[in-house]
Amino acid sequence: xxxxxxxxxxxxxxASQRDLPWRRTRNIYRIWVSEVMLQQTQVVTAxxxxxxxxxxxxxVAALAAAPLDDVLKAWEGLGYYGRARNLHAAARQVVTxxxxxxxxxxxxxxxxxxxxxxIAAAVLSxxxxxPLPVVDGxxxxxxxxxxxxxxxxxxxxxxxxxxxxxxxxIPAAAPGDFNQALxxxxxxxxxxxxxxxxxxxxxxxxxxxxAGVAAALPVPPPRRxxxxxxxxxxxxxxxxxxxxxQRPADGFLGGLxxxxxxxxxxxxxxxxxxxxxxxxxxxxAPAAIAPLAEVRHAYSHFRAHxxxxxxxxxxxxxxxxxxAGRWVTAAxxxxxxxxGANRKFFPQLREWLxxxxxxGGG
DNA sequence: TATACGTGGTG
DNA sequence: TCACCAAGTAT
Numbered sequence: 001x002x003x004x005x006x007x008x009x010x011x012x013x014x015a016s017q018r019d020l021p022w023r024r025t026r027n028i029y030r031i032w033v034s035e036v037m038l039q040q041t042q043v044v045t046a047x048x049x050x051x052x053x054x055x056x057x058x059x060v061a062a063l064a065a066a067p068l069d070d071v072l073k074a075w076e077g078l079g080y081y082g083r084a085r086n087l088h089a090a091a092r093q094v095v096t097x098x099x100x101x102x103x104x105x106x107x108x109x110x111x112x113x114x115x116x117x118x119i120a121a122a123v124l125s126x127x128x129x130x131p132l133p134v135v136d137g138x139x140x141x142x143x144x145x146x147x148x149x150x151x152x153x154x155x156x157x158x159x160x161x162x163x164x165x166x167x168x169x170i171p172a173a174a175p176g177d178f179n180q181a182l183x184x185x186x187x188x189x190x191x192x193x194x195x196x197x198x199x200x201x202x203x204x205x206x207x208x209x210x211a212g213v214a215a216a217l218p219v220p221p222p223r224r225x226x227x228x229x230x231x232x233x234x235x236x237x238x239x240x241x242x243x244x245x246q247r248p249a250d251g252f253l254g255g256l257x258x259x260x261x262x263x264x265x266x267x268x269x270x271x272x273x274x275x276x277x278x279x280x281x282x283x284x285a286p287a288a289i290a291p292l293a294e295v296r297h298a299y300s301h302f303r304a305h306x307x308x309x310x311x312x313x314x315x316x317x318x319x320x321x322x323x324a325g326r327w328v329t330a331a332x333x334x335x336x337x338x339x340g341a342n343r344k345f346f347p348q349l350r351e352w353l354x355x356x357x358x359x360g361g362g
Numbered sequence: 363t364a365t366a367c368g369t370g371g372t373g
Numbered sequence: 374t375c376a377c378c379a380a381g382t383a384t
Contacts, residue, residue, distance in 0.1 A: 038380040045370060045379085079368025082382080116382045136380045156363075183380050192378065193373070223376080252367070298375095300367050340369060365384090372378085 001146070001169050005202060010174060012201035013181035018043070018188075021050050023180075028102045028127035029060045035122045036083050036114060043187065049078050061100055063091040069337070072255050076337040079300075081254060086114025104128045117163075126176035133166035134179040135159055138186025144218035145190060148207035153218045190214075226303055232274045233261040233308040233342070235292060235349060236282075236319070238327065240357055242349070243282075244336065245325035257336040260319075261306075270307040278311065283320030286311035293348045297341035308345050310352060330354075 017023065020043060022034030033053060037046040053074050057063040063071065068088055075084035090112035094102055103109045104127075110120040121132035133139075140153040143162050151158050170178050189200050195214045197203045208214040236243040236259070244257045260281045264273040275285045288311065295306040319325060328336070330353045333346065 035380065040367090040379055040381060041369080042371065042379050077369075079370085080381085082367065086382080114382065118381055122380065134380070137378080138380065180380085187380075220377085226376090298369080300369080301365080367382090370379095373376095 005205060006169060006171055006178065008201040009181045009185065010171075010177055013177060013184055017180070017184055021047060026127055028104065028123060030054060031127040032102065032119070032123045033087070035119050036087050037078065039083060039118075040080060041078065045078070049075070060091045060094050060102060063088060064095040068249075068255060072337040073335070076256075077340060077343070079340075081256060083114060085249070085255060089113045090115065104130075106130060106132060122179060125170075125179050129175060131167070131170050131172050131175040133163055133170045133175075134183065135163050135166070136183060138183040138190075139166070139179075141192065141218055142182055142186045142190045145195070145208035145214050146202065146206050148211055148213065148217065150217070150219060152221060154221055226298075226301070229302050229304045230264040230270075231261060231304055231306050232264060232270050232277060233259050233306050233345075234274055234278050234286065234289075234311045235259050235308065236278075236286065236311045236313060237353070237356070238313065240353060241327040241329055242333075242353075243319055243325055243327055244333075245281075253339050255337070256339050258339060258342055264307070270309075274307075274309050274311070282325075284313055284317045287314040287317070288312045292352060293345040295341055295344045297344065299341075304341060306341060306345075308348075310349075 022031060025031065034046070034050055037050055037053070056074050057066060057071070066088070068085065071084050071088045072081060075081060078084075093112055094100060098108075103112075104124065106120055106124055109115060109124060110117075115123075118134055118136055121130075121134045124130035125132050125134070140159070140162065143149070143166070144153050149158070153159065153162070185200070185202070189196050193215070197206070197209050197214060200206065200209075203209050206214065208217050242259070244259060246257050247253050247255060249255050260278060262273070262277040262281070264270060268276075271289065274289060279285050289309045291307070292310045293308040295304075295308060297304045297306065313319075330350045338346075
């Protein structure tokens with residue numbers, strides 16, 4: 001990629017870039033938040049979260065001072081909740097170890113939780129002018145086509161080679177624009193399925209385009225089968241309230257709230273699994289159960305089929321681990337961060353609670 | 363190095 | 374319905 005190619009790319013970017021909320025600031029904290037949200041997440045999905053998050057946590061100090069539950073609530077529905085936990089922890093480190101100022105030294109910023117090679121390069125090139133190339137999915141695709149690379153670009157070896165090649169050409173005068181231009185090109189023109197080469201400022205010198213194989217690159221990795229997990233959910237109702245509990249702070253959906261329940265074992269009926277899970281999780285079997293909904297949900301690495309039941313405990317029975325849980329009304333559910341798979345049956349649950357509170361009505 | 367980690371858009 | 378994909382990081 002020579003100076004003319006780079007200028008053509010920058011010209012295209014400056015003339016046709018989208019007006020995105022994080023492009024209206026050079027504040028390093030705001031740029032950082034945007035890049036965390038944009039991991040494995042499309043611009044249209046992240047944008048509303050970005051606005052709400054920064055209205056709620058306008059500074060790194062405000063984020064550090066907030067309870068993690070508030071941060072997770074602001075992240076609810078965005079997925080990869082470890083991003084929110086790491087960002088929150090990193091904000092606290094900035095306050096406690098860096099005097100409340102986001103470090104602009106690459107090696108220092110890179111050590112914060114949740115900051116990897118991509119985030120460090122993106123944030124510091126955009127907000128601090130550091131000539132660090134980003135290597136994300138867009139850049140890999142653009143570069144694989146530009147060079148007509150037939151190797152698997154996801155391997156560390158090829159990624160590192162691409163990073164070195166980009167480091168040799170990234171313009172010191174505009175590293176942030178160069179990085180964003182490559183990503184913008186990948187997101188809007190050099191797209192995966194049907195690249196719009198007619199609109200591409202680099203098409204006339206693109207090796208894959210000349211070879212007529214742009215759409216076939218980069219070569220996709222072999223796909224593995226996605227397992228299907230059947231599970232039960234117990235919505236325990238008592239006097240118009242439902243029982244919820246918080247998941248462990250780390251790991252899958254860490255820190256989010258949910259209803260008791262769990263996997264259906266092979267050969268087990270949903271009803272049997274429900275009774276078993278209630279005994280295991282809250283020490284009590286339900287006295288009565290009724291099906292409420294069935295939910296299908298695709299997680300990052302498996303699919304789930306949820307059988308949701310409304311349950312009542314016997315007179316005087318109580319969840320044995322009530323200290324870890326709460327009884328909440330339908331309205332109060334909105335105060336807690338729930339996984340998307342749970343949100344899917346909230347309408348049915350709310351309708352059920354409504355009809356129960358007005359017996360004989362409607 | 364390979365796998366865990368969410369969700370929604372898109373064809 | 375479904376597979377693929379998206380401004381990746383941690384372990």
